[in-house]
Amino acid sequence: MKRTSSLLMTTLFGLLTTGTPMLSSAQRTQKPPLHGKHWMAITGKPLAATAGAQLFQQGGNAVDAACAMLAATCTMWDVLSWGGEMQALIYHPKLKKVIAINALGVAPSGATVDFFRSKGYEFPPEYGPLAAVTPGTPGGLCYMLAHYGTKSLAEVLAPALEMAAGYPIDAQTATSIERGKERIKEWPYSKKVFLVHEGKSWEAPEAGEVFVQQDLHKTLSKLIEAEKKALAAGKDRKAAIMAAYDRFYTGDIADEFVRGSKEQGGLITKADLANWKPIEEEPLHVNYKGVDVYKLQEWTQGPAMLQSLQMLKNFDLKAMGYNSASYIHTLYQVMNLAFADRDFYYGDPYGKPKTPIQGLLNESYAKTRAATIDLKQNNPNVLPGDPYPYEGKQNPYLSLLEQRKKEFTPHTELKNDFVPKHDARSSSSVKDLSAAALMASLSVDSAYMDRLLRGTTSVEAADEEGWVVSITPSGGWLPACIAGNTGVGMSQRLQSFVLDSLINPFNVVEPGKRPRVTLTPSMALKNGKSYLSFAVQGGDTQDQNQLQFFLNMVEFGMTPQQASEAANINSNQLWLSLGGTKTDDRKPRSGSLLLDKNTAPAIIEQLKSMGYSIQLGERTSGPINAIYFDQQHHTLWGGSSNNGEDYGIGW
Template sequence: MAITGKPLAATAGAAIFQQGGNAVDAACAMLAATCTMWDVLSWGGETQALIYNPKQKKVIAINALGVAPSGATIDFFKSKGYMFPPEYGPLAAVTPGTPGGLCHMLAKYGTKSLAEVLQPALQMAAGYPIDAQTANSIERGKDRIKQWPYSSEVFLVHAGESREAPEAGELFVQENLRNTLLKMVEAESEALKAGKDRSAAIMAAYDRFYKGDIADEFVRGSQEQGGLITKEDLARWKPIEEEPLHINYKGVDVYKLQEWTQGPALLQSLNILKYVDLKKMGYNSPKYIHTLYQAMNLAFADRDFYYGDPYFTPKAPMQGLLSDDYAKARALEIDPNKNNPFTAPGDPYRFENRKNPYSDLLENRARILDTAGAGVKDFVPKHDAQPAQGYLERSNVSNTASLPIDSNYMDRLHRGTTSVEAADAEGWVVSITPSGGWLPACIAGNTGVGMSQRLQSFVLDSLISPFNVISPGKRPRVTLTPSLALKDGKPFLSFAVQGGDTQDQNLLQFFLNVVEFDMSVQEAAEAPNINSNQLWLSLGGSTFDDRRPRAGSLLLDRRLDPSIADKLKGMGYTIQFGDRTSGPINAIFFDRKHGTLWGGSSNNGEDYGIGW
């Protein structure tokens, strides 16, 4: 089974399966295809994956997130007047992670050559009929694209005309990107001719990207446009294979990536909720929605303060954060009758028998960054993977008024985003949430590679998080968060979604839909859900006020009974409605009873699945 963000890319994965490849091969082909199609990411972005290895009977985590380049310091960005690193352009870039992550996964766990896996992407780079969503996104972002000469050359194929972007259905050609990919394939071929084995040959392609002539041009093109990435930054970076984090929820082992992602927030939420009878509350009842909202807020308050790159100090107190005793203590903070607008990070150090070294900082944080005083703004977070919402309404339930909708918002609404899910008969399972280098992207020289914009997920002030302060060589704490679940030691669910800070909110509800409410994966992917905005935004916005939590801001699906909103308003919530309240969820369920796979792909984007 192959599922991802575009039908053509899912077809690429299915084609690799038909050629005898395993799920890792298919996932790499889909990843390459979605990058080439600019499906809200590009080749210069980042890749994070969970892989179930049936030979070892274990879940493996792949950390292929780029790092802050040389010169990316607090003082540098503050000297330019930034409160957060910028959203766009060469100064928003971490080092590319996706090429290295793809090569690592393929070399170690795949069966095919890089040439075979990249063949669909190479064909697309030579020219494919561009979809309307991507073409229109280019047109809307053309003013920013014009700031960067290499981006203009690739994207604005009708420069000077009223519409400068490609038209829907027009063959979109990326010759520079094709040349870059061909150089990688060429390096693999030369290594094979020299007697290298399949794995070593793939890593020869890796070396050409990060240490050879591709790296030279990437760095030259980045620095020409004001970027900070150096040749040494690329050469030093490498993907990391890690142990994932996991908890057990009512007999299901749920796996997430480490705290360089927001993934552990889902685990914390489940730990809080596993002592509650959610089924008895009733699906999407006011009590159920309130309980979910409060549990998520507690977990995200901890995420906002404690999560960061585990390879730097300080290291997050994950043992305490994921302990059952800590979850029970946090659950006791939930008022069953009203929202708590002052939700704050807890003290997990007590559950590691340690003193919290940040007690004073937490006190100052509460005083200076008061969440309740922030007021409520429209729930339209500015990030790469906007959840696919319909237009929103501020609701007094009986008296509603439409909020303004601009074209950028509608673009985010319709284009969807990317995740990759794959599974095969041998038992390999892959869940990836790749991103970075989304439109409008700054392309690095003549590589055809769009640079990441993930640097904006760092903070410049330890008051927000001492664990996620920018530093050269460090990884930002990202929202990207694939998921795998095992039952009785065997794959049970593989699931992922895009949507910035809403990802683990949506995945939490999807998981509960399956486990607590017996939905199929397709029903669970399409079911109405909620979003909380009572958290610090990880992407978008240049000031504290842009990003600070919106206490009590609750997004509901328009399909819910209005009486539910009435009751929630009485509990201290400000209600907004959306036609769609989740990004596109992609999932695979492993039916042990029948020995079959069930695929799910929600109707909130262009995401598509093919099974055989």
């Protein structure tokens, strides 16, 4: 963050009681706020935002635009590919309700605890064919477009198809390919696609070079061809789109995907692809000060934000002041309680055992949990609570919780060198800090931070008819293992399972089961109407940053752009969901707290006295992408973070 904390503080406290952002300070940000009357398209890449704008200009709705942005970002590879997973929240203006789409893949045949333990793993692997769940993005996109869009698949895929034929690659993606080239060389189909200058000192494409993906172009063309044939045969629009879906999951694309996966040691079978289906489901929600906040079910970490909001009702955050020591401490403790519950109780709601989600979201349970917080000192060993009595049930895992308490002690000593390697936009070293800040900073090891912040992207779209879409897609990120000649990178999401029920009995790997993921878009309604749509990249930090973005607007009256740029805090006192095949890699870092590097020294000292290990950085706010619905003026406000390539277009 390049703004000083004092500048931001001056913009926070002239708040309007109506909840409308302050117009007088709307421009006091690094990036200008977006304004639109008809539509808004925001995502993690400028070219992908342009794809969304194209669909809007062609008369499409927000679902059409969101699908075009999703397809484009998958084609650009930076933080996801076509073999990854997606999930969405959609506001349906005619039904006046929020709909959830679950397009997360499942563990393939053979993905068992015994299989991975026989290979010496304590968690499933991070990379390669054994890290893959079944691809969900193609199916989720087709389902969402068929049921809620207006355009054909050919129209929605047109920008991505043109990009697959060749687009000028950005420096960030090119650098990611070069950085991961040794692993990419392990997989023949990945090497063929990515290392276009093999044998030279720089083997990846160069920034600005036209990057061609012939195999992916053929795969996308096959999807469009299937739709075209179905339409020629008299099928309606929806059936024609689903004909393309069938070709991917049961046809010749599936054949090549499975062949290529198995050749490289993968487990996915043709039956695994054919049996997988996206699920339309009811989202979860809580009300916070008159705002209904919606998240996906507990197969994501999304309910952790809802649990946090339930607990925060018991504190006067506005009186504490934005990012005061007491505010930071309260947020940290509340998030730790929510994540302790996430780490033990969240999992696939369609599997067994059944998660106690209603108890976890119960307001009385939240009040009980909040009452355990020491307002003067960090609790270095926060434990999961017992939500079962709040569902009128007895907890079947009390003995497991006792055993867990004895066997797992969190990390209290931190290693040096914080340089997150997964993403150039997040590379912020303590070397960049002033001498005083450096002395105040206790660094954490780079491998851990790489896992904590591992990226994805977000897709936000809204239109004047009232359709709203929020997506946090991911999977198949660089370095990616491509499945045969499909041009499709396989997911790495299997790593979010556990092999030990002592860590989480609800999230133990087994074939056909979904892992509990970090992916977590958000949506909020006020007075029964759209109020906010927002999402963020960043692994386990996603709901931490989204919670603070929401509070920045609701409690402190920031505009969406101010809230997306505002300095956040991040807790590392949680079990990592990504990376590391050993238990020790993923344990919580007790008291580890990331602060903005411009945090006042007095606040840093106060927090250190409360038991925190302080680490300072520039990348503390996301990056958040958001759309705010101005109910007074019937216009759209866009917010897009200032610390990445995130980009929005409005009209």
